[in-house]
Amino acid sequence: MKIRNKGRKIYKTKEKKYNGKNPAGKIFSVVLSILLIGGIGFLGYSVAEPIVNYTKKKGDGPSEPPTSAIVTTENADEPTTDEAVEVVTNKSTEEYRAAALTEADMISLESIGLALNKVPVNMDIEYIEVPLKLSGGTITYASGVERAIMSGAVKSSISLADIVDAVKTAGYKPVALVSTFDDSILPVTYHETGYTTVDDGSQWIDDNESSGGKPWLSPYSQEALTYLTDLVVEISNAGFERVVCSDFIFPPFRESDLALLDDQLSTDGKYMLLTSAANLLNEKILSSGSSMAIEVSAVEVLKGNDDIIVQPMVLNVDTIIVDVNIDEIGSGVISDTTSYEFTGTAEDKTKRMLELLKDKFTRYSNIIIRISGSSVNSGELLKAADAAEGMGYKSLVIG
Numbered sequence: 001m002k003i004r005n006k007g008r009k010i011y012k013t014k015e016k017k018y019n020g021k022n023p024a025g026k027i028f029s030v031v032l033s034i035l036l037i038g039g040i041g042f043l044g045y046s047v048a049e050p051i052v053n054y055t056k057k058k059g060d061g062p063s064e065p066p067t068s069a070i071v072t073t074e075n076a077d078e079p080t081t082d083e084a085v086e087v088v089t090n091k092s093t094e095e096y097r098a099a100a101l102t103e104a105d106m107i108s109l110e111s112i113g114l115a116l117n118k119v120p121v122n123m124d125i126e127y128i129e130v131p132l133k134l135s136g137g138t139i140t141y142a143s144g145v146e147r148a149i150m151s152g153a154v155k156s157s158i159s160l161a162d163i164v165d166a167v168k169t170a171g172y173k174p175v176a177l178v179s180t181f182d183d184s185i186l187p188v189t190y191h192e193t194g195y196t197t198v199d200d201g202s203q204w205i206d207d208n209e210s211s212g213g214k215p216w217l218s219p220y221s222q223e224a225l226t227y228l229t230d231l232v233v234e235i236s237n238a239g240f241e242r243v244v245c246s247d248f249i250f251p252p253f254r255e256s257d258l259a260l261l262d263d264q265l266s267t268d269g270k271y272m273l274l275t276s277a278a279n280l281l282n283e284k285i286l287s288s289g290s291s292m293a294i295e296v297s298a299v300e301v302l303k304g305n306d307d308i309i310v311q312p313m314v315l316n317v318d319t320i321i322v323d324v325n326i327d328e329i330g331s332g333v334i335s336d337t338t339s340y341e342f343t344g345t346a347e348d349k350t351k352r353m354l355e356l357l358k359d360k361f362t363r364y365s366n367i368i369i370r371i372s373g374s375s376v377n378s379g380e381l382l383k384a385a386d387a388a389e390g391m392g393y394k395s396l397v398i399g
Contacts, residue, residue, distance in 0.1 A: 097125050097395070098175060099119045099128055100128075100129040101128065106140040112163065116167065116170040119170075133231060135182040137151075138155050140155060145234060148186075153185045164238055173241050180247050181277075182217075183217035184215055187215035191203045194224075195215065204260060219273040228281060233284050237289075242290055243285050243291075248277065250265070272314070275315045278294060278315060279316045292317055294309075296309060296320060296323065298324045298325070301322070302356060303334075318366055321369075322361070326350075326384070327375045347387045354388060368397060371399075385398055
């Protein structure tokens with residue numbers, strides 16, 4: 001129920017008259033006041049400008065308005081039964097409209113071409129996001145990075161040049177999708193790139209071998225960071241205008257796991273491992289002529305697995321893509337402390353998820369919403385995207 005606006009109360013006080021000054025004194029007082037006001041204004045501007053400039057990140061634009069506003073009726077005297085609707089003001093420095101290819105689309109150049117022909121024509125799509133390194137570690141193009149080849153991560157013979165050419169020929173701009181630390185392929189061959197135990201340096205895996213336990217790429221490892229930077233530089237140099245990096249996450253550690261690993265993983269400061277890695281990749285991508293965005297899972301953020309975004313002041317990337325994956329949402333999401341129920345259509349679930357997360361990204365100036373999931377058809381995804389746009393999110397990715 002909307003709270004009615006009863007109007008602003010104005011409180012009045014009686015003025016007191018003072019006649020204690022002679023005319024000359026009054027003139028002197030007025031002149032002195034003008035000088036003081038001018039001096040204070042000049043001093044305030046001189047001090048405030050350096051402070052504002054100091055606190056801005058490199059590349060930031062002018063200050064933006066608040067990210068949300070309550071839409072209310074203007075006539076406060078008229079009774080209404082409508083509920084207040086919260087609309088998120090789009091803070092993107094530009095409108096980003098993209099469609100994402102799938103892993104299945106990356107089988108061949110022909111399948112990429114077929115997927116490009118199916119891109120929705122009524123959504124002003126400008127960019128095509130291409131999955132080049134998948135969650136799990138698989139690489140879907142013919143990488144020339146030695147460790148990628150030797151570890152068996154490369155599963156394709158399609159060149160980056162051919163992928164870029166196919167996207168551009170179809171009339172779009174190419175964007176690369178790169179998973180970072182959700183990688184269980186590289187550490188199998190190169191143990192030093194994964195997590196190791198503090199007592200004897202043996203490789204840590206996330207479960208017993210008999211239960212399919214696997215290693216994970218670690219932000220602690222310099223070799224792992226070198227591997228990721230080699231990949232993003234190779235991709236940026238191939239002509240991808242943007243590189244979207246995802247999976248800045250830690251494995252689902254149990255208390256028994258943490259007892260074996262570095263103590264920093266048990267502290268609140270562990271987020272610095274991920275932000276430092278993101279800043280390194282951002283530096284390499286920028287120096288190669290591309291720009292970087294970070295993608296996060298809406299479900300994982302709702303669960304509290306949001307280390308990469310908790311400290312915007314130390315993260316040099318200001319564009320965040322929030323992946324609302326309908327498959328991951330299912331009928332509900334359970335965190336350590338709360339159970340969230342999701343019902344209805346993909347559109348309904350998208351609205352609820354964005355409402356739950358609306359305060360998580362207020363300190364970032366560029367928010368993009370991705371709507372994905374294989375359990376719903378393209379029409380349902382488009383309706384969910386429309387719902388997100390209706391909530392004020394103008395930058396969208398489909399698929």
